[in-house]
Amino acid sequence: KAGVTQTPRYLIKTRGQQVTLSCSPISGHRSVSWYQQTPGQGLQFLFEYFSETQRNKGNFPGRFSGRQFSNSRSEMNVSTLELGDSALYLCASSSGQGAGGYTFGSGTRLTVV
Amino acid sequence: GNSVTQMEGPVTLSEEAFLTINCTYTATGYPSLFWYVQYPGEGLQLLLKATKADDKGSNKGFEATYRKETTSFHLEKGSVQVSDSAVYFCALSFYSGGSNYKLTFGKGTLLTVNP
Numbered sequence A: 001k002a003g004v005t006q007t008p009r010y011l012i013k014t015r016g017q018q019v020t021l022s023c024s025p026i027s028g029h030r031s032v033s034w035y036q037q038t039p040g041q042g043l044q045f046l047f048e049y050f051s052e053t054q055r056n057k058g059n060f061p062g063r064f065s066g067r068q069f070s071n072s073r074s075e076m077n078v079s080t081l082e083l084g085d086s087a088l089y090l091c092a093s094s095s096g097q098g099a100g101g102y103t104f105g106s107g108t109r110l111t112v113v
Numbered sequence B: 001g002n003s004v005t006q007m008e009g010p011v012t013l014s015e016e017a018f019l020t021i022n023c024t025y026t027a028t029g030y031p032s033l034f035w036y037v038q039y040p041g042e043g044l045q046l047l048l049k050a051t052k053a054d055d056k057g058s059n060k061g062f063e064a065t066y067r068k069e070t071t072s073f074h075l076e077k078g079s080v081q082v083s084d085s086a087v088y089f090c091a092l093s094f095y096s097g098g099s100n101y102k103l104t105f106g107k108g109t110l111l112t113v114n115p
Helices: none
Strands: A005-007 A010-013 A019-024 A031-038 A042-050 A053-057 A064-068 A074-078 A087-094 A108-112 B003-006 B011-014 B019-021 B023-026 B032-038 B044-050 B056-059 B062-065 B075-077 B086-093 B109-114
Touching (some): A005 A087, A019 A087, A019 A108, A031 A074, A042 A064, A074 A087, B003 B086, B011 B019, B019 B109, B023 B032, B023 B086, B032 B062
Parallel strands (some): A010 A108, B011 B109
Antiparallel strands (some): A019 A074, A031 A042, A031 A087, A042 A053, A064 A074, B003 B023, B019 B075, B032 B044, B032 B086, B062 B075, B086 B109
16 A cells, blocks of 8 residues: 655755645545644644645645645645745645544655755 | 643663653643654654553554543653664644544654664
């Protein structure tokens, strides 16, 4: 069974640009969540999508957005990049129902210069 | 709000030593509790979980018991191996409306096991 796939693994962008990250969840999983991991702030929840609808949202500015497609794949977009957006972005999938755990991808390492 | 506090690292042990990583939480209600592990250059892997008070989660020799009275979920292993070297995260989430809500993580504890 394939795991959670995130692409690309590494990205270098310039301040002011925008970026799109992709996440393919485990087959059959309908929930995709996104987290930002930085040395200073640790792991912070960005948002969760379930069946193409945003179900939960963290405390991030509107520059951070996402969407989910009918095949449950999700994309996350960050516009007008700032240096502080440099982080590891992790995607997690779950069935979206029940009290099960989440399966994480390997992440996308974004560096903003 | 909800929060998770875990012991500051780094923790350095010799192989076969006993491991304890403390984790306490603050939450309104009764969350599900998790331990995740992150190896260098990788994402998070679910290590174990407990969904109600007095539940014990266990996996790969690791154990943690959900203690409602002390709001704790300490991770233990009787004999660590070099391959256990990683960062360990304690986390909580709530189950409501048919699903778990977002995970709230602790800051993580770096464990290094020397041969």
